[in-house]
Amino acid sequence: MYLTDQHRTIVTSVRTGVDMVEPEALGPLLRRLRLTADMTLEQLATAAGVTDRTLSDLERGASRGARASTIDAIADALGIAAAERSTLAAAARAGRKRGSAATAQALPMPAPFTDFTGRNAELTHIRIRVGSGPVDSACPIVLINGEPGIGKTSLAVQAATQLAPRFPDGQFFVDLRGLAEHPLSPEALLTQLIQAVDPATGSFPPRLADVTAAWRSVSKDKRIIIVLDNAANEAQVRAAMPAHGPALVIVTSRRLLSGLESVERVVLSPLPEQEAVALLTQITADRPAEETELRELARLCAHLPLAIRVAGNRLASRPGKTAGGLLARMSDEQHRLAVLSADESGVSAAFSLSYDQLSDDGRRLFRRLSLAYGSTCGAAIAAVVAPQSVTEAEDALDELIELGLLQEAENNRVKFHDLLRLYAELRLREDDDTHAVSAARARLRNWLLDTAIVAGRWYEPDNTAPQPELRLAVIDSPAAAKAWLTAEAENWFGALSEAAELGEHQRVVDVAESLHWFSDHWLDWGRWHEVFALSSEAASRLCDDRLQATHLGYLSWAHNFCLAEYDTATRFAERAFFFARRAGDRQQMAWARMYQAWALLAQDHHREALEPARESVEHFAAAGDRAGLPQALIGLGNVLRALSRHQEALDAIERALTLVTDPRTAPRDSIAYFTMISARAHAAHVYVHLQQWEKAVDAVTTALQPHETPIPFRHRIRLLEQRAEAYQQLGENTPARDDLETILRLQEAADDDAGAERTRTRLQHLPA
Incomplete structure (x- = not known):
């Protein structure tokens, strides 16, 4: 037998949701008094002689009232004043009145937080999706996912409260106990729902098919909201889905429940x-x-x-x-x-509920991932710290993601926020053997540094040295090397810092040395000065003057080109020269003077830059350095151009071009190519200044000729800008426009908004 019309009227009037938001409800009041007394639920339950579950049900609104004797015991345990005791007793009496119709109040919706804040985008999304069809049309199943403590339940309750007017037949809340040892079975869930929605329903066999049929009959055409909190699996959710009709089901779960079909997923992140x-x-x-x-x-x-x-x-x-x-x-x-x-x-406690659900492999990996140095990592790092195969690591990562203990990041990587990391570190200290942890940390550090060295060497000119065999990483090209180095930058840099702290000085120097060629391809990283500060200090600890000169030079370069800190760059260049001279190394003396000249020139100290620029040329020539000498000549040309000594500047640059194009004096092919591009770009700059437009066009056009190695972004932009200027001065506006439009496409692709805006302005002012 089902509900009579009279019964329906009673149920509807009770379940409209109006009485669920009263500020003096027993639950919020009791919680506030407990927190003021600085007591945990367990402490208060023990002192009052009641169960933890009783207190928990009262605080979250699952139980709206309590016997007077229970309230007296709680008040005694709290030690509250007479006025507060009276307020607590009144709230309990009001709750008992609202709950007098016991069957009608089954599965009550918890009161929403009166201070609920944010989640406007998620609430709007749910409201639009639910309210987009006719009043009697079927509503989507809304699944709210997220990590522990993210606010899934509070969002579900808030959404249900806001949507209550659209569902006047009642709102119901069921805790599916998804993290308990024995979650609520589909049969038990449906039995509760049937008894709540239609208390007059008679008994039926407790078989799932019978209960399902009864539930579909009871829920048919009902405009109700059902919040299924803390779902354990897809079976629970599927059981509660009405066959048809306008009921709304909102599900919360730490698990992804990937097997559910036709659901509206709302994945929560930490609050903005x-x-x-x-x-x-x-x-x-x-x-x-x-x-x-x-x-x-x-x-x-x-x-x-x-x-x-x-x-x-x-x-x-x-x-x-x-x-x-x-x-x-x-x-x-x-x-x-x-x-x-x-x-x-x-x-x-919230984290532990998910952690306890993990397999042994999942727990071990969760703990060990706290050893990662960066905020994100991939399956390879997971495989190193576990240790296990990549396939096994991927399975364990999926388990952690499924339970909300890890979040997916871009490029098949994972992350967890700082509190979860701290929890993982805590469990690592409590559950893992210290020797095993030390071994895992050493494995990770060595793997990251070994891989960084191999990746960096792909950028060394014509490197033919044998590479050590890599585990868990495939780096077979410069592109693959750059992808790994940029993705794992936080991790390999953290490993490098730890190696420095452990006194692994030669190791630190080796890593930095392998990366210095690559650093020129990632100028905007922002941490090269830290890398080369570590290697400079390591070289000092090794008491090696030549190494100190080399890495202080790299440090000067980083402050000059990456940070634009020219005074600091000058100081490090001078220190580099000191150690190079003490070591008698003409090559490093030359590099130190060139770094110094670059920094002085950037500060417009043109006259001061001339002498170190000339010394750099002399030292490179004496050292027979085919790679450094042309670059020093270009640097000297830049200083001379800044001093308006244009012909001398062109002489120096043309001498550099002769060196890199003559097989008898040219450096390795890759260095020769980029030096040639740089020389022609600087020559074009001089030609533009001298208003020798045809020569400027010729210089740039020669530099831009197709080559198997692409020209770096900033060099290509500079060359095209100079040629566009020359074309415009020659009155050839069509090719000038072509070059500017090419520049604009490159800038937009690189998200260079400021540069793109300047180029658009030039295009607007370019005559047709």
Whole structure:
């Protein structure tokens, strides 16, 4: 037998959702009083003589009222004043009244957070998808995924509350116990739903087919919302899907539930900074704090809603505490999780629920991934630290992603935020043998540095040295080398820093040496000065003057070309020259003087740059350095051009061109090619200054002739700009426009917005 019309009226009136948002509801009040008393759920339950589950149900609204004796015991345990005791008793009485129709109040929707903040984009998306069809049309199944503590349940409840007017037949909430040892079975779930939606339903055999048939009959044409919280598997969700009709099902799960079809997926990330700070401000509204303090607290909480709530409640419930004091405690990484894990509803507890679901391999990999130096990593690093094959590592990574303990990043990589990393480190210290951890760390460090050396050597001119055999990485071209070095930059740099701390000085020097040619191909990385600072210090520890000169030169280059810190570049160049001269190394003396001349020229110290530029030419010539001498001549030409000594500048540049094009004096092919391009670009610059437009066009056109090695972006732009200027001065606007449009395409492809805007302006002013 099903519900009568009279029963339906009662159920509908109770389930409209109006009474779910009262600010003085028992749950929020009890939680606030408990936090003010600085008690965990377990402590309060023990003191009051009630179960943890009873308190948990009261706080989250699953149980709306409690017996007077239970409330008295809780009040005694809290030690609250008479006024607060009276308020608590009144809230319990009101809850008992709302819950008097027991069958009608089965599976109540928890009260939404009164300070719910953010997630506007997700709520709008759900509202649009649900409200896009006719009132009686079928609604999508909404699946909310995300890591522990991300706010899946609160978003589901908030969405259900907002959508309640569209679903007047009731709103129901079921905890599927997805992380428990025995999750709710489909049969038990449907039984609960049937009894909640239609209490008058008679008994039926507890077979799944019978329960499913009964549920579909009961839910047919019902405009209801069902929130299935904490789903364990697809079977639970499929069972609760009405066969047809306008019911809305919102599912939350840490698992991806990839097997579900026809669902609207909403994947949550940590809150954006502005929303995270706004939530923290809401929670601590009565405790004024500096915005900078709240912003830093939110950052230390990894913008995770659960962590923000724990931190905010700690601050809000303790009058003697300040935001600055809490910030100081949380700034200590070793103490941060303890601050955010006050009880079983804290951050560590939330993480542990997922961690406990993992296989042994999954747990080991989760712990070991905390050894990675960067914020992201790939399957190869996972295979190194485990250790295991790449295939096994990929399976374990999938398991971690499925349970929300890892997030997918770009290019088949994974990441976890700072709090999950801290939790992984904690479990690593507690669960792993220290010798095994040390061995895993050493494996990772050595693998990263070995691979970095091999990758870097692909950029050494005509390198023919045998390469060590690589494990877990395929680097068979310059493109593959660059892809690995850029993707793993945080990791190999972290390994390099650790090697320096461990006193592996020769190792540090070897890595930096292998990368110095590559560094010219990734100028905007921003950390080359740190790499070469480490190698310069390592060379000093090795007491090797030549190595110090070499790596101080690289350091000067980094400050000059990567950071535009020319004074610093000059100082390091002078130090490099000191050690080179003490070592009697003319080649390094030449490089040091050239670095010095570059830095002085960049500061417009033209006269001061002339002498080191000339010395660089002399030392390279004396050393018989075929690669360095043409570059030094080009550098000298630049200084002379800056001094308006244009013919002398052209003489120096043309001498460089002669050296790189004569087989008897030319350096290796790859160096000769790029030196030729550079020389012609600088010659064209002089021709443009001298208004010798035809010569400028010829110089650039020769430099741009097809070659198997592509011209680097910045060189190509500079050449085309000079030729466009020359064409325009010659009145040949069509080829000038062609060159400018080519420049614009290159800049847009490289996301060079400022350069592209300048080029567009030139095009606008170019006569037709």
